[in-house]
Amino acid sequence: MVAIIPDNFEEAYVNQHVSLVRVDSRLNPKFIAWFLSSFDGGQQQFKNLQRGVIKTGLGLNDIRSIWIPFPSLEEQKIIVEKIEECVSVISQKKSQLDSLLMQLDILKSVILKYAFEGKLVPQDPNDEPVEILLQKIKQEKEQLKQKQKTSRRSKNVK
Template sequence: MKGTTGRLRLGTEALADLEIPLPPLAEQHRIVAKLEVLFFQLDAAVDSLKKAQAQLHRYRRSILKAAFEGELTRESREGHSDSWESINLNEFITLESGSRPKGGVRGILEGIPSLGGEHLNTDGGFNFEKIKYIPAEFFESLNKGRIYPNDIIVVKDGATTGKTSFVDNNFPHKDAAVNEHLFIVRVDPKVAFPKFAFYYLFSSKGQQQILSDFRGATVGGISRNFPLKVDIPIPPLTEQEQIVSEIERHLSVADEAEATIDAELKSAERLRQSILKHAFSGKLVPQDPNDEPASVLLKKIQSEKTPQQPKQKKRTTKAKIAASGKQLSLPFN
């Protein structure tokens, strides 16, 4: 299959050369009927799995909501209900962004990883496919934009503005930086446990507050003032760590369930292809020796075809029209 503009194209010659296994017409009807039954059942199973995926997404959001309303640690907080206070994010963080060398990073195939918005995942982690690099000398010259453990990374502009990820101990690069499209939020650990602050910014409430600073139309984004729009409920540090532990315990259950669902969805697609393979190799339905072979039916169809003579067009010359001497008039009155 070729295309002149980089697109794949199926030519008529290639299509004409395709060979299709053709069972008797009666068997074709049995195959189609069986396929429809099996695919109906398979589609119902896939639909149930996708609904379960959506429920897991809602479950994750509900866990974060409960966490920052104090529900996950209510029992351990008996007698200390007034120990939480709302603190503006701007009061206990530093904020910085990154940059890239003049002229960009195209063509730089090695060096220090430079992360952009496309490298943040929706689950709070990172995607290191198609990573870009900056020269080591440029990285060494940076005063801002270097990534360190416990940093919170926030997309500052574009379609994924507000997307948030956390740099934990599993981050694979010792040296890395952000580009000019990301903010680094660095938390004062004397006020807030960094991962506690991350989970709040990652929650629906935190995302809503971050995006309240969104401005611009074509390529909008958030400004350096977005922390002023974010107020975080802050319990004592020991309770913050307990909350993070509870969040991760619940989320790990959801992650295991989602991994099972993903495996089942892939299995369903493999089963679909296996059903089709059986259908077109004569193994899906019983074969009846009394069925009329497709080759016999094709011969009948060919014998019934008769060549049709093309109709001759009437030839009317302008001279004949003029000779009639009649003119066409319209009844305007």
């Protein structure tokens, strides 16, 4: 996890699980944060350098050894703007997708409701009411259970 802290942040408790890195004026803090947060950038390097079995961590020399690309400040600014633009679009698309998924759930409920009310297809007045159809299904199910019981008994008798 990577965070940007204000310049006036004076003290921090750091250890092999928390590091405070101050960047100089040649680096855009957002650029460094995005790079260190990226899988192919900092995260993969962190993973390769981790020590420990149960609770992994990094030493100060490990942190110092992390390779960071060094484009010009103008390029860093452009990269950060593009990343933040893409993240914004992704966030909007995710919100739209979440909204569509909720609408889909509502639509499924409405379709099921209409199906049980007989409103999905035109009704034939000659059709039996659903209660009679459900009763027939129940009877057929019972007959099938009885038939299966009988066939099991006959297999056991042989």
